[in-house]
Amino acid sequence: MENKKLYTIIVHSENIAGILNQITAVFTRRQINIESLNVSASSIKGVHKYTITCWTTPDSIEKVVRQIEKKMDVIQAHYFTDDEIFQQEVAMYKVSTPEFQGNPEASKVVRRYSAHIVEVNPTFSIVELTGMSDDITSLYQELRGLKCVLQFVRSGRIAVSTSCFERVNEYLAHREERYLQEKK
Amino acid sequence: MSKEKITGSEALMRSLEHEGVKTIFGYPGGAIMPVYDALYDHRDKLNHILVRHEQGAVHAAQGFARVSGEVGVCLVTSGPGATNTITGVADAMIDSTPIVVIAGQVGASLLGTDAFQEVDLVGVTQPISKWSYQIRRAEDVAWAVSRAFYIARSGRPGPVVLDFAKNAQVDLTEFEPMITDFIRSYDPDPETDPKAVAEAVALINEAKRPLVLVGQGVELGGAQQELKAFVEKADIPCGCTLLGLSALHSDHPLNKGMLGMHGNLGPNVKTNECDVLIAVGMRFDDRVTGKLETYAKQAKVIHLDIDPSEISKNVKADVAILGNCKRTLALLTELIQSHKHTEWIESFQSYADKEFQEVIEKEVYPGEGPINMGEVVHAVSEATHNEAILVTDVGQNQMFACRYFKFSKDRSIVTSGGMGTMGFCLPAAIGATFGRPDRTVCAFMGDGGLQMTMQELGTLMEQRCPVKMILMNNNYLGNVRQWQAMFFNRRYSFTPMMNPDYMQIAAAYGIPSRRVTEREALNDGIQEMLQTSGPFLLEVCVVEEGNVLPMTPPGSSVNYMMLNLDC
Numbered sequence: 001m002e003n004k005k006l007y008t009i010i011v012h013s014e015n016i017a018g019i020l021n022q023i024t025a026v027f028t029r030r031q032i033n034i035e036s037l038n039v040s041a042s043s044i045k046g047v048h049k050y051t052i053t054c055w056t057t058p059d060s061i062e063k064v065v066r067q068i069e070k071k072m073d074v075i076q077a078h079y080f081t082d083d084e085i086f087q088q089e090v091a092m093y094k095v096s097t098p099e100f101q102g103n104p105e106a107s108k109v110v111r112r113y114s115a116h117i118v119e120v121n122p123t124f125s126i127v128e129l130t131g132m133s134d135d136i137t138s139l140y141q142e143l144r145g146l147k148c149v150l151q152f153v154r155s156g157r158i159a160v161s162t163s164c165f166e167r168v169n170e171y172l173a174h175r176e177e178r179y180l181q182e183k184k
Numbered sequence: 185m186s187k188e189k190i191t192g193s194e195a196l197m198r199s200l201e202h203e204g205v206k207t208i209f210g211y212p213g214g215a216i217m218p219v220y221d222a223l224y225d226h227r228d229k230l231n232h233i234l235v236r237h238e239q240g241a242v243h244a245a246q247g248f249a250r251v252s253g254e255v256g257v258c259l260v261t262s263g264p265g266a267t268n269t270i271t272g273v274a275d276a277m278i279d280s281t282p283i284v285v286i287a288g289q290v291g292a293s294l295l296g297t298d299a300f301q302e303v304d305l306v307g308v309t310q311p312i313s314k315w316s317y318q319i320r321r322a323e324d325v326a327w328a329v330s331r332a333f334y335i336a337r338s339g340r341p342g343p344v345v346l347d348f349a350k351n352a353q354v355d356l357t358e359f360e361p362m363i364t365d366f367i368r369s370y371d372p373d374p375e376t377d378p379k380a381v382a383e384a385v386a387l388i389n390e391a392k393r394p395l396v397l398v399g400q401g402v403e404l405g406g407a408q409q410e411l412k413a414f415v416e417k418a419d420i421p422c423g424c425t426l427l428g429l430s431a432l433h434s435d436h437p438l439n440k441g442m443l444g445m446h447g448n449l450g451p452n453v454k455t456n457e458c459d460v461l462i463a464v465g466m467r468f469d470d471r472v473t474g475k476l477e478t479y480a481k482q483a484k485v486i487h488l489d490i491d492p493s494e495i496s497k498n499v500k501a502d503v504a505i506l507g508n509c510k511r512t513l514a515l516l517t518e519l520i521q522s523h524k525h526t527e528w529i530e531s532f533q534s535y536a537d538k539e540f541q542e543v544i545e546k547e548v549y550p551g552e553g554p555i556n557m558g559e560v561v562h563a564v565s566e567a568t569h570n571e572a573i574l575v576t577d578v579g580q581n582q583m584f585a586c587r588y589f590k591f592s593k594d595r596s597i598v599t600s601g602g603m604g605t606m607g608f609c610l611p612a613a614i615g616a617t618f619g620r621p622d623r624t625v626c627a628f629m630g631d632g633g634l635q636m637t638m639q640e641l642g643t644l645m646e647q648r649c650p651v652k653m654i655l656m657n658n659n660y661l662g663n664v665r666q667w668q669a670m671f672f673n674r675r676y677s678f679t680p681m682m683n684p685d686y687m688q689i690a691a692a693y694g695i696p697s698r699r700v701t702e703r704e705a706l707n708d709g710i711q712e713m714l715q716t717s718g719p720f721l722l723e724v725c726v727v728e729e730g731n732v733l734p735m736t737p738p739g740s741s742v743n744y745m746m747l748n749l750d751c
Contacts, residue, residue, distance in 0.1 A: 014369055018306060025311045066493035072315045072335060075369040172368055178375075179366045 036156030213261025216288030242272025247615030263301030278602030339372030401465010423451025607636025
């Protein structure tokens with residue numbers, strides 16, 4: 001584990017089938033385990049955004065990111081340490097309504113974490129928490145201690161960098177400008 | 185007025201012609217039959233070479249591309265046809281060779297059903313190709329083909345795989361030829377940082393013992409003249425990588441020879457003595473660097489490469505100059521001062537002398553005993569006035585060929601460097617004769633490698649392509665045997681090999697041939713080979729347990745080279 005840190009990689013790619021496979025293959029080839037992976041549409045039309053976390057060394061993260069960026073339909077890939085990003089995670093805890101309501105501790109725990117109850121019906125209720133990874137884990141442990149958790153799911157990390165702009169916007173604009181200039 | 189509609193297969197033909205394709209290496213089969221049917225009407229413009237195995241098609245396309253600088257094209261069917269090209273696709277990837285492999289695929293409605301001869305070709309080739317794409321609709325053909333050729337040939341070249349579903353081959357579409365010259369997610373010639381250029385110029389101007397490492401990137405970028413101008417102005421000695429051997433001609437006074445495990449003593453030893461190391465279009469392969477922990481630690485490293493992922497991948501670059509080296513070398517040449525490094529350059533001579541006395545003289549001029557491989561290569565190179573294209577297989581034949589063949593023309597070396605694909609030589613040489621019909625193509629093989637793709641003798645027979653095959657037969661898988669001798673206590677585990685009568689095999693294919701067993705007959709045999717038009721097989725029975733020397737043993741430092749097996 002010497003020298004290993006948790007890195008967050010943010011990738012922007014074209015929205016084409018098969019790119020996720022190409023990106024994860026870069027990790028597989030080096031036997032790096034992906035801790036979390038989130039993929040969704042970005043603010044730019046036709047561009048998808050990937051947020052990937054993994055534990056690795058500074059030397060290896062650099063190479064991984066370059067190899068990802070080398071893929072034909074990947075627009076940009078960058079990596080960040082935790083102090084260079086704002087990050088959040090969403091979790092849902094499905095709890096048994098009778099157990100949950102029968103235990104006054106349960107709603108206290110939910111309030112303490114500023115979690116929300118987003119669904120209540122006679123059989124189950126759903127608690128939702130947006131926050132840091134550690135809080136999500138510890139809320140799970142507390143609710144489990146109260147023996148009322150039926151299901152639990154977490155989204156994996158999503159993150160934005162602390163710099164002001166989404167760099168990919170500038171990059172795409174610059175690429176098109178350079179292309180038009182060279183064409184002249 | 186509605187436009188004419190044509191089939192996807194016809195669209196493929198027109199797209200290929202639009203890209204300037206004239207030669208296709210291929211093999212038909214079920215899922216590519218509509219394309220072959222369309223090809224029948226285009227056979228006057230698209231010269232299709234029927235190979236005997238799909239691996240032969242892809243290596244031929246590689247050989248074609250390497251000598252001509254154009255994109256090699258390979259056409260195969262789905263399933264096994266497609267998977268038979270995989271070795272060549274991976275080979276082209278690691279050796280940056282522009283090829284486009286077009287494979288048939290089952291119809292889109294059958295995809296994912298384990299249909300007959302269905303294989304997930306895109307999935308299989310994604311990690312080993314520059315781009316793989318499945319064409320599922322006839323209207324996508326023009327776009328996909330133009331994009332494929334643009335990607336294959338631009339930037340750092342590489343293989344592109346087009347997986348052509350059968351429904352898209354037969355469906356009708358309107359057709360307008362397309363040109364791709366921009367992909368927003370792909371920058372084939374990254375911008376050069378002027379600050380890095382200034383730093384490099386300062387380092388080069390201050391350098392007392394600079395060394396240039398010449399890689400294939402110089403030839404891929406067409407930067408041979410720019411390289412020459414650069415090293416001449418700065419007066420810097422050079423070492424060439426295996427694939428960069430003909431980028432700076434052998435007789436250039438600044439060319440100090442080949443780098444790497446079996447390279448020349450001077451450039452390898454001096455790598456660990458230079459103060460500035462300038463790597464041009466090369467990727468610091470482990471066969472070049474030896475032990476990385478001790479590689480050129482004393483030197484400032486300037487790395488010129490078009491591929492950002494190569495920078496600091498193996499050797500940390502102090503200065504990275506991104507971009508096509510044709511442009512970046514010219515930029516550096518303009519900015520650097522003229523220099524003389526006479527003493528430093530002369531210091532290579534003692535190593536060249538030592539290597540000559542202890543290795544080369546014994547190998548090339550043994551005087552008596554069995555014929556050496558180096559001796560054969562040297563004789564063929566001389567007989568062709570160092571002007572031929574060298575194609576090699578993999579192993580001892582490759583190392584001897586690359587050590588002793590000399591180059592006086594650009595794009596003259598075709599060998600499987602990164603992959604080390606045995607069986608590469610014969611089909612690649614066939615491809616090379618189509619890429620440069622004006623040049624002599626000499627193909628050096630061992631008895632192991634020839635037998636891996638020997639079926640391509642059928643292609644040779646049919647096409648009469650003038651491949652001068654030099655089979656250096658030692659009845660061993662020589663390179664592995666050498667390692668067994670050196671590192672496995674001479675336990676020759678499955679390296680001795682029983683050989684067929686190659687004269688009879690050549691005769692069966694109607695290919696003229698000659699076997700040479702005596703030194704006195706060697707030059708005569710070579711002359712007969714060169715004077716015979718069309719293909720020729722020259723089998724030279726060479727010393728059985730010859731060893732490639734010098735050698736940097738695996739895991740050793742680049743400056744440690746064994747000159748004989750006694751040390």
